Every structure is written in structure tokens, then in C-alpha cells.
Amino acid sequence: MATTEVKPSADRKSKRKPSLGPKKDLKKKKIKKSKAPAFDETIERNDQKSENDGDEQPASASEQLSYFLNQLESAISVRVSTLELDPIKDKCIVELSQSLERDVSNLGEHIKMSCGSSWRETLCEGETIEGKVEPGSPSVLVISSSALRSLELLRGLQSLTKQCPAVKLFSKHLKVEEQVSLLKKRVNIGSGTPSRIKKLIDIEALGLSRLDMIVLDLHTDVKGFSLFTLPQVRDEFWDLYKNCFHRRVLDGSLRICLYGPKAPAPKLKKTKKQR
Template sequence: MGTADWTAAVKKRKRQKLSTRKSKAEEQNKNEVKSSSSKIKSQGRKKNEIEAKASKEQRNDTVQFATAFQQLEFFIHQYQSCNGVQLSSLELDSLKEAGFIELCQGPSRNTDSNLGEHMKVAFGSLWKDVLCEKYIQEGKLDPGNPALLVISLSAIRSLELLRELRPLTKDCHAAKLFSKHMKVEEQVSMLKNRVNVASGTPSRIKKLIDMEALGLSRLAVVVLDMHTDVKGYSLFTLPQVRNEFWDLYESFLHQPLLNGDLRICLYGPVPSVSEGKNK
């Protein structure tokens, strides 16, 4: 190979190397740009997800509790709808707003004692004596007679609500009145002590009343849980539980409510009557 040919070959190899390095640099550059773009997009998606979650939590942070009138209206509609009756004007007049507890609007999250705080307000200045005292008072306070009764859709939900009431039940334990993992005999035995707070499902509550193990002489407030389960059912819409509740209500709660001896609280968002009609 002549000098000229050798020089040309060297130059060609150099050009090829430069071209290869340039191609690699361009490819690396493209990959970096692509990676950076993907990272930016990913960060953008994460930011949007975080903002959406925060927005959702903020919306859920405050439960808009119903007024006493809205609770009364919903309650009457549900009663008539489930039982297939139309209350007379006289019967309607006997059900008053004063029989329903209007809860203060406020945060429902990040507070383990939300229901407990509401009940302190509902019972007024004597809440400690009524809801926390653990001793039976001979001749004045019989065992197995709660002042506060919480009625919900399921055992799981009953336990969740009891957790919210835990600050009130440290000294005087709450009665768990549901059938899941709880024998009637155990509950009857437990109700031989002083009980200030009880939480359970309609069927078991009524059964214990019928057995004269659960008394209602002290009952001042009944909390009806408005929570819906994963299938969208609530105390007022799951057929069997709903029927059991109205049976309990008519048998033991209706007359005290009319007499002004009992107040009801619908705990949670209350659908409007128009929404209730579609249930």
C-alpha cells in the first residue's frame, strides 16, 4: 500500500470513529432527554395523584351533619317507606325536631373520639357522671341499663364506633351487643354490671331486651349509624337489618321518643328525602 493510500485509509478510519462516537453521543443524548422527560411526567403524575388525594381528603374531612329537621324528615320517610304506612297528621305532629340531636359541624378525621366528643355535648354538663361512672348505685341505677345506645349495620361497624367512644369507656366498659363471635350467655353475664354505653345490631339488641338482660330505664340517646358498607347498604337500606331495626324501634323506642324521654341522633351524612325515595 502506497503512502497516499495508507493516509487515506487512516483518515477514513478516523472519520468512521468520529461518526460512531457522534452517533453514540446523539443516542445517549436522546436517551437522557427521554429519561428526563419520563421522570418529569412521572413526577407530574405523582404530584397530580397527591393533589387529588389531598383534595379528596379535604372534601371528606368535614362531615356535613344534618339538621334536626332534616333528620326528622328522613326518619319519617324511611319509617313510612319500609313499613308501607302513611302516618296521620296527629302522629306526625307527635314526632318533633326536639327529639333529634343536631351535631356540630366539624372535622371527622384525625380524631379517635369524634363520636365521643359529640356525645359529651349531647349529655351536657353531667356527661362524666352518666357516661363514665363505673359504680352501680343501689336503688337508683340498675345494672344492664345503658344511657347511650349505638345501633349500626354490622358487628364490624359497631366496633369501629366503640373505638370512637373509647375515651368514655375506659373505666366502665361498653357492652358489645352483636352476634358475631359473641354468645348471648356472655352478653347476659356482662349486662349484670353497670353499663353506660352499648353498641350493637338491631337483632341482638332486641333479643337481649326480650330476655330482660338489657334494660332501657336510663336510655337517653340512641345513635343510628348512617355509614354505608362496601356494597352501599346502610342500617336503613339493607332489607333484613332494616326490618329488624324498625321492629326494635316500634317495640321499645317509639313511645319514649314521643314522650320526650329519648332523643335520636343520625350519625353521618343523611340523604335527602328525594334520595331516600330511590332506595
């Protein structure tokens, strides 16, 4: 008896072929999707690149100013217009020497270099001069997040404070009355925390007539907080800045020094559309 060869029917072939199509399409879609990173991932990579670039090349005065103004706007919703910014540009930012590390031990040298050849006249006059040099009016204010850090920074200023009278401007173990008494003498440098500095200014014990520079300590503590990020201290600093320093920065009579291991660079912001 002859055997007959059974061939697959046309219907079976037609059922098998369509099943391959969707799988290939799905595979293509997956590959395409994997090539396009999410927006958040792109932002994160750009931020990391910015930070890495900052390690290799310190931020310029323009970048530091942008960073500071971003922090200002974020904290107290004060926006500096282009018209206000034009007269000062980057002149309000102190550009520190790249040959010295930005640690505690070199703070005195950095301040000395930022004052130029006239640093002795600016920082080290020992006596008050009526009508010219008032008591309790420092040339430099160093502002940090804690009393302990303020003391550390004063130790870094020893190369200057042997000749330049300095005062502690924080509340820990120091009464306001004691500080008022100290500020009746000639003071060239003050180091302290925002809340006590603001209080001494409010009671007119601490004067600002000779103030040329505020040094903002960007050091982070063991928990990763700094002057700009420690919640209560952050609010106290921006209150102090807005009420006592901002107008003087804009009119060009006060400079800002951002002091830390590395100068910060502005990070990429998300716009409303991108969100």
C-alpha cells in the same frame, strides 16, 4: 325558428309549497319537545341538587326528622300524625357539632357534646345504685349493620369507654349467656346489631330505663348498603324500633342521633298524579 320559454306550471308550484309546511311544523315540534324535560329527569336533577346542597350545608334537625319519618313510613307503614309529632317536633333529633367530622374517631366527642356539661353524670357513673341506677341499662345505644362496624364504633368511643363501661351487643363470636353475664354489671354504652339487641331486651337482660339516646350508624359498606338499606338488617332494625323505641321517642324520653359522613336530607317524592 324561435324558441319558447317553458315556465313551471301553477300545479307544480302548488305541489312544492305544501311539502315545506309539514317539515317546518315537525321541526318546531321537535324543538318544543326538547325544551320540556321528562318528569323523571326533573326529579333526578332535584335529587342531585338536594344531595349537593347537603354537602355544602348539613341538614337541619327538621330535615333529619323528616328523613327518618319517611324511612319509618316506607319500612313498616307507620305514619306519625301531626298531633303525635307536635309535642316533640325536632327535640327528638340530636343536632351534632358542625366543627367536627362525623367519622368513627369523633363519635365519642360528639356523644359527649350532645350530653352537655353533665356528660360525666350521664355516662360515667361507675357503680350501680339501688333504686336509681340499674345494671345492664345503658344511657347510649349505638346501632349498626354489622358486628365489624360495631367494633369500629366502639374504638371511636375509647375516649369515653375508659371511664364509661361499654358492652358489645352483637352475635358474632359472642354467646347470649356471656352478654347476659356482662349486663349484670353497670353498663353506660352498648354497641351492636338490631337482632342481638332485640333478643337481649326480650329476655330482660338489657334494660331501657336509663336510655337517653340511640345512635343510628348511617355508614355504607363496600357494597353501598347501610342500616336502613341492607335487606335483612333493615327489617330487624325497624322491628326493634317499633317495639322498643317508638313510643319513647314520641313521649320525649328518647333522642335519635343519625350518625354518618353527612346528615341526610329528605328527597322529593312523586305523587300518584305525577306518576
